[in-house]
Amino acid sequence: MHGENALEKTNRINVLFDFYGPLLTDKQQTFLKCYFHDDYTLGEIAADFQISRQAVYEHLKRAEQVLEDYESKLRLADRHNRLNAGIELLEAQIAGLPEQWRKPLADTAALLRNAE
Template sequence: MAEDQMLERTNRMNLLYDFYGTLLTSKQQSILALYYQDNYSLGEIATELSVTRQAVYEHLKRAEQTLEDYESKLRMADQYARRADISEQLQQLIMRQKVEFREELLELLEQLQTIDDSNKPE
């Protein structure tokens, strides 16, 4: 897998983990966190958890598929990303408006972003 694809995959898994990670088993959570957030290799995780490399691989793949399944049904991460894109477009559009409207429009946009940010898991 190319480096760009790996980075994209890592970013996607981290985003899905933010939304759905608490729905995984504790072992799946640990393995995903070590692999995607702490950048451990499969062998390092196996050593850390006292299991085989194959077991780590299977848990990782099952956890990834579970996150993708949740996202395909709930679409929370996709909706969050789409709202963030629209917010960025709105901010750019607001900055092109007359000064007298900018402050009020930016305040409304900030209120929308605050609502959305309060719904994003940590």
């Protein structure tokens, strides 16, 4: 993977993995961690597990598709992103309020942020 698209894809897979990783098989979890988190190459993973690079590629593609399928059905990552955007907007609006109103509202925003 190269360039900005690769970084976007890596970030997306890592976010989806945070939400849905426990629903994957052990092998899918391991391969995704090696490739997207630890930055192993297909060849390095293949050598470690004594399988072909093509087999590693197929395992990764299948695991990515499973993650995307879970997200398309459950929308947890999308919900998380929308909630964070709303909390950031709320925090920015709170910063513009008179001092005496900030603390209780900032505490509420922090409570929302920590609820996730």
